[in-house]
Amino acid sequence: MSAHTDAGLTRLVREHLGDPAAEIAEQRVEPVEAEPGAFSTASLHRVRGTTTDGAAWSFFVKSVNSVRHSPALATLPEHLRPVMIEHFPWRSDADVYLAAEPLPRGLRLPRLYRLDDLGDDRLIMWLEDVEQDPGAQWDLDRYARAAHLLGALAAARPVPRPDPPRPLNTGLRFFYEDVVPATIKPRLLGEELWRHPLVAPYADGRLRQDVRTLIGRCADLLDALDRLPHTQVHGDACPQNLLVPADGSADFVAVDWSFNDPAAVGHDLGQLLMGHAHLGRTPVEELPKLQETIERSYREAFPAADPAQITFGFLGGLVLRSLWTAVPIPRLAEDPTPDLHEHFRNRLTLTRHLTDLGLSLTF
DSSP, rough: TTTOOOOHHHHHHHHHHHHHOOOOOEEEEHHHOOOOOOOOEEEEEEEEEETTTTEEEEEEEEEEEOOOGGGGGGGSSSHHHHHHHOOOTTTTTHHHHHHHHOOTTTTEEEEEEEEEEHHHHSEEEEEEEEBBBBBBOOOOOOHHHHHHHHHHHHOOEEEEOSOOOOOOHHHHIIIIIHHHHHTTHHHHHHHHHHHHHTGGGGGOOTHHHHHHHHHHHHHHHHHHHHHHEOOOOOOOOOGGEEETTOSOOOOOOOOOOOOOEEEETTTTTTHHHHHHHHSSSHHHHHHHHHHHHHHHHHHHHHSSSSSSHHHHHHHHHHHHHHHHSSSSSGTTOOOOOHHHHHHHHHHHHHHHHHHHHHHHHHO
């Protein structure tokens, strides 16, 4: 934020408005709350105001930095911290702009007005403040359109298999092999979690053992995903990161690009399916129909891909990414209100669904 002088901000406002004579009359800075666990996001702000002619302007300012600067690093086990610093892709959002690769028609990025490199692995991005369509609903048609564009994105960005062979999806492997064992896996395998009064009433008699069985298959599942064709992906293509712009300039404005390494075909469908389910906005009983819809639309946009491989990449990646966070472990210490009990009931139902999906995969 401090990297901008008044003259620098005036230049951005003029560019934003397309008015070379615009002058700032009033400005303000409004903090935006970041998502919990956003290790690389230092801060989010809206910088907005008006000109002397009464024109309104606004920028979304995202400050990102290496995980080594993050206060959240101290919450991780000490042995995991250097691994996080080395592997966490803190600058993925900026790298998408620097790569300047075309996107499928109907999908765009927020406009980047300025990228400030502060040194010491710190960046500030001055972005378009996307006005979202307040009436946009995530019905099946919208999900299908999003899946079609994600399929077109994958089809346009295939990644050749390396010679000699090596894992391509290092982000998912890092998450499974380093983050999960140090933070989540011991809780899921232990007894205390399943006896907790927020968990026990909603976990059927088989769930704990089925989760243990699925965890025992995850290493082989990860290896099987490595053998699939890979493409470049968004990495976190949940509905929350696919904004519907009010101006109709695109079907979606894609924000918060995640791990920028390749992933198996179908990978982006996992977060598209799970994004609203995790928040309780999509009931678990609606997921099979939604799964069928988005997979079909993705296939139509990527006809060169083997449909069976798309299905496996979709569901295998979904399980390896979402199983670990289905039970909302960070909320176990909260007061057990009726709303919190309902939240755990929904999430344990989701855990059952994900576990059944994982156990149904053959590889």
